Amino acid sequence: MTPRKRIAILASGGGSNAEALMKAMQAPDFPAEAVLVFSNVPGAGVLQKAAAYGVTAKVLHHKAYPDREAFDQAVLAVLAGARPDYLCLAGYLRILTPGFVRAYAGRILNIHPALLPKFGGPGMHGHHVHEAVLAAGERESGATVHFVDEGVDSGPIVLQQRVPVLEGDTVEHLAARVLEAEHLAYPRALEVLCKNL
Ligand code: GRF
Numbered sequence: 001m002t003p004r005k006r007i008a009i010l011a012s013g014g015g016s017n018a019e020a021l022m023k024a025m026q027a028p029d030f031p032a033e034a035v036l037v038f039s040n041v042p043g044a045g046v047l048q049k050a051a052a053y054g055v056t057a058k059v060l061h062h063k064a065y066p067d068r069e070a071f072d073q074a075v076l077a078v079l080a081g082a083r084p085d086y087l088c089l090a091g092y093l094r095i096l097t098p099g100f101v102r103a104y105a106g107r108i109l110n111i112h113p114a115l116l117p118k119f120g121g122p123g124m125h126g127h128h129v130h131e132a133v134l135a136a137g138e139r140e141s142g143a144t145v146h147f148v149d150e151g152v153d154s155g156p157i158v159l160q161q162r163v164p165v166l167e168g169d170t171v172e173h174l175a176a177r178v179l180e181a182e183h184l185a186y187p188r189a190l191e192v193l194c195k196n197l
Contacts, residue, residue, distance in 0.1 A: 005032040005194040008084035009055075010075075010092040011039055015046025016179065017090035017111055017186050022053040024187030031194035036082035038075065040094055056082070062094065072100040088190065089148065093125070098150050108148035109193075111186050113178045115160055116144040120153030130171045130178070138165050141174060143182040145189035158193060161185035 007025065011018045018037060025034045037050035037057040050057035058078050065071035071094075079087070089110040101108065112120055114129045119141075124132065133141045142162040147155035161181040165174060 002031075004030070005085040005197065006035045006083055007032045007086050007088055007190070008036040008038060008079055008082055009034060009046075009050075009088045009090050011037065011044065011046040011090045012041045012093040013044055013046065013091045015044065015049045015090065017182055018046045018088075019049045019053075020183035021088055021090065021186055021190065022049065022055055024191070026053065030187075030191060032086070032190055035084055036079070038078060040071075040075075040092070046090075068095075068097050069099065072097040076100060076103055086190075086193075088186070090186070095152065096148065101148060101150050106147060109158065109186075109189065110146055110148050110153075110155075111182050112144045112146065112153055113141075113175070113182060114144065115140070115142045115162065116146060116153055116157060120144075122152050124153065127171050127175065130174045133165065134169060134171065134174065140164055141178055143178055143185040145185050159185055159189040161188075 009018045022034050025032055034055045037055050039046055039059050040062045042059050042061050047057045060074050062071045087104055087108045119129050119132050140162050142160055144160050145158045149155035161184055163177045163181050
């Protein structure tokens with residue numbers, strides 16, 4: 001059997017996607033294992049989730065660094081200690097510097113709560129995404145797992161999971177439906193990728 005791929009998860013918030021990934025990776029036949037959870041937010045909910053799954057967690061607060069480059073270099077040093085094959089961004093609210101992306105070129109995944117290339121790019125995060133989907137009168141939305149390149153939400157798509165937009169949907173209802181799709185899509189995308197490497 002080929003060795004399981006080593007995965008570092010980067011998250012800034014509650015970490016429900018991180019949890020979905022850690023849960024999937026608990027299965028002994030899953031082709032990847034979680035080796036690190038990293039957060040830029042002290043006290044972020046994802047840290048407790050990492051502890052619950054027995055995954056090592058590390059935190060560096062971005063505000064303690066003079067600029068993005070210095071912070072990203074410090075994050076790279078932390079990651080190097082865990083020797084990850086892939087990074088999974090899961091609600092990681094930092095734009096990555098080009099140097100960071102180059103260090104893991106083709107090995108960084110992200111999940112976005114819409115069907116890219118629509119409703120992506122700078123400013124398209126959280127409730128803004130679902131507001132825009134509803135305002136545009138879309139009939140469907142969903143989750144997109146994609147590779148990260150040096151742009152914002154612009155890298156190659158790995159997999160999409162669609163959900164309907166329902167009559168009278170609110171941002172909250174749509175967001176909850178998309179989040180459920182995210183929890184299916186992210187582990188599935190990781191499995192497909194790691195199996196085919
Ligand atoms: C998700 O909607 C994800 O698509 C976006 O940030 C949110 C993170 O939620 N990038 P959680 O922390 O995984 O619950």
